[in-house]
Amino acid sequence: MKFEEYQNKTIFVTGAASGIGQAQALAFLANGAQVFGMDREEQGLQSLQQQYPQRFAYYVGNVASLADVEQAVQQAMANFQHIDILLNTAGILDGFAKTLETDEALWNQIMDTNVKGTFLVTNAILPSMVARQAGVIINMASIAGLVAGGGGAAYTASKHAIVGYTKQLDLDYCRVGIRANAIAPGAIQTPMNRADFVGDGAMAKWVADETPAGRWAQPIEVANLTLYLASQAADYIHGTVMPIDGGWLAK
Secondary structure, eight states: OOOGGGTTOEEEEESTTSHHHHHHHHHHHHTTOEEEEEESOSHHHHHHHHHOTTTEEEEEOOTTOHHHHHHHHHHHHHHHSOOOEEEEOOOOOOTTOOGGGOOHHHHHHHHIIIIIHHHHHHHHHHHHHHHHTOEEEEEEOOGGGTSTTSSOHHHHHHHHHHHHHHHHHHHHHGGGTEEEEEEEEOSBOSGGGGGGGSTTOHHHHHHHHHSTTSSOBOHHHHHHHHHHHTSGGGTTOOSOEEEESTTGGGO
């Protein structure tokens, strides 16, 4: 998927070392953008820098740490001078733990990464977007942000929070040139879902069978949706949650 408009644009991607975040980074790099990645794991970030040494830079850190976020954004600005598009993609699962199986530590871990991280990174980058009166923010929700069953108590609550945060974010800042939307993936085959494929892959097969499309999606499919949703072609799409779920929600 080609978009010439991303030439010389700067994209800030969290969770860029693997999975959907890495696929998003690669998709924008392939379209001529400059990309700054943030993740706790360095190996995948190094791989991207080796492929695109002039147009990819990164910071190894935790999105739930204000100090890490501030340092990452400062480094991104030093490298590329501005940030046009923010992709809040970093997230973690909770093993489908029900509320009585969820202790405070797990609850805080999920909320810190999925919700607080999105909040901290957005607040670190948004002022520069407001000053330029231009910017696109795409948050990573989930089908678990729209219905039950896509995760455990903490994960489902966190993704519902992302949906609400995205809508309010767009409402509050759309009149100053900011556009915020969210993507709600269903079954996407990423390292985060590796456990579903172990052994005989019974869980992965069950998920595919329960999905009307009959399969898992690949991260590039989410990245392609991101390319469109961040583009001028989607300029009238505001405060929306876009499912990419093989028909799961149609059930």
